[in-house]
Amino acid sequence: MAAPDDELNSGSWKTTVMVKNIPNKFSKLQLLDLLDEHCRKENIKLLQQQNSEAAADDSSTPSEFESGSNLGYAFVNFTSVAAARKLHRELHHKPWNAYGSRKVCEVTQAKIQGSDGLLKHFKASIFTCSSESYLPVFFNPSRDGFRHTEERLVGKLVYLKTAT
Template identity: 40%
Template sequence: MPVMVYYCPPPSVQMVVYGFPAAPPPAAAPATRRCSITLIEEGGAGDEPIELKAGDEPSPRKAMAPFRLALPPPTPPAPAASALGFTASTSSLMIRNIPNKFRKERIIAILDQHCADENRNLRSRSRGVKSEYDFLYVPIDFRTRCNKGYAFVNMTTAAAALRLRGFLQDHRWDAAQCPKVCDVVPAAIQGRDAFVAHFSASWFPCHTKAFLPVWFDPPRDGVQQTKAHVVGRIVTRPRG
């Protein structure tokens, strides 16, 4: 007849070494902390047009996003410039999705600061071509006196054009309280002379030359003084 044996293990006994207290139980693992959303205070006014004054250096890159994940997800790599139509001779750019209340003076201030910063970096490296521009046109809706959301600029070299694109591409205008995301592409017209020839025969139905295209001599580099030459003609309409 089989015999059944039941075995009961003894209760666990904490070993105590004479002269030493028992080791404390292990501490509980800390609770996992989730990613938090941090509010970033940002300065600057809204997207109301401003007058360019001496010493003003508004920068679009200072317009930080108001909300940002503490651990943002990785962003996919940007497509190569060549895949977007840029060539070794592309110097003229169309800057799209800018705040509609930005005047030409505001765009000039942004471009001036970018050129000044880039040229300062070039001097420290003692090599490379300058960042400077010699043509700018910010199309205006003459009824609302606001820009149409885009601008044309000609940089003096293709290298400077690529640097400007890298500076503005995918920029968010949060400090201007504008949800647009900046997009920079090659312009259909390339070169300052081509722009001047295109707009020289144009008529603009407005009452001020401030809304017309301009070219600069010498080119603007953010530091030296230049003279602006207006392109095109004004045709005034009777006020009714």
């Protein structure tokens, strides 16, 4: 089995990645902004070269529901293998430089691959929390850093009663 860094250079690279060691105070919106900026930058390069686009079509950032902090990882599915590889090259083994965190980002292949696989998995998942904002989100059309997208939340929400 190839080491994560070797996977990038092998023919086995896939479209769904797991971004690890995310600072706990980093919000879902901040992660989406980071992904939008990455896709926008890559798509500008690709437009100049007239190649295929970089876009993400779903994202999940698991969180500790009572504190609102993320659990330090997220799943992102890209619309192409090339887009997943580019995120790996940009973020893997790079420091986050956010909130005074000393964490170093890791980008690896996710166990569950593809938008359909993630959708099937998360549709069957139960999320006990106080807000829909913690649910995984799928985008239509895919987020490319430029266009407006509609968000579709997935998963079964069981409301967590908060102390009053």
